[in-house]
Amino acid sequence: MARIMRTRADQNARLMGMTRAQWVILAWVEMRPGLSQNELAALVEVEPITVGRLVDRLEARGILERRNDPRDRRIRRLHLTSAAAPVLEQIQAYRTSLNEQFADILGQPALTALTEALAKIKSHLVEEPATSRKLG
Incomplete structure (x- = not known):
């Protein structure tokens, strides 16, 4: 079931020109603004380099930005931009639709x-x- 749900989420994300992995990144940064890439990598259980590439793509689209940490200049904190709002609305609409389908079933x-x-x-x-x- 998890595989089917991931496949469907992949398909829906592609309709928006994104990936499910990018959706996951956006959802975590929405829940916890100011995460570092290392913290995010631990949360999504992937290598920091993988998160870095996903963040690069989202930053290039203007959806996410890296900001310097005021206490440690080696750390860059992740924040959503205003351009993320419509994407997050679509992700939430997809989640709501899934919950409604499950409740109907x-x-x-x-x-x-x-x-x-x-x-x-x-x-x-x-x-x-x-x-x-x-x-055993």
């Missing part, structure tokens, strides 16, 4: 229960140290 109570169950599982897996898991 499952019904809102079941969708809420599923979302809560998945969040609980994720929380448990994140909190549980890998060394404490039993194999």
Whole structure:
């Protein structure tokens, strides 16, 4: 299911002349303005060089900008520009459409229960140290 959802998101992003990876970058910078590229790379679980290339493309489009960190001149902080607003609106419209489709298929109570169950599982897996898991 995750693969199908990624494929659909890729297709929708392409309609806007973008990639799903660029969407992810924009979403994180919207949630956490001022992230460094290294912080962003850790959040999206890719190498910093990969984030750097994505940021280069978004910066060239005028959607994102790098600003100097006032405390450490080696760090550049990522911020959205006003040109990002229409892109973020389209991304949100896509997310809303997905949620509506899921609610139509499952019904809102079941969708809420599923979302809560998945969040609980994720929380448990994140909190549980890998060394404490039993194999087999």
